[in-house]
Amino acid sequence: MKEISPALRSFVLTLPSVPFLEALLLLHGTPGQIWTAEAIAQRLYLQSVERGHDIVRELAARGFCACTPDGQVMYRPADAAQHRLIGELAREYQHRLIEITHLVHG
Secondary structure (H helix, E strand, C coil): CCCHHHHHHHHCCCCCHHHHHHHHHHHHCCCCCCHHHHHHHHHCHHHHHHHHHHHHHHHCCCCCCCCCCCCCCCECCCHHHHHHHHHHHHHHHCCHHHHHHHHHHH
């Protein structure tokens, strides 16, 4: 099995948590869909809606999504390079879940 690319490894190391990573992948996997923090929290089995709000704020701050005035979000990365990395992450996460989660926790 090939190694995780250096660019993807560097990107994963910047992610603050596995729930954040999974929220990012959720948005990536549903382009065009608008999500509330509550729906993200429920879909990811987060312990609190506030955690969902924290993740949404961080996704927006990092330029991974666009926000509506009422705080809903949809996938809209800041640039094409970011979109490519997130796509690579989505593909690799399916096959390297443990390795990638260890990088996030590292």
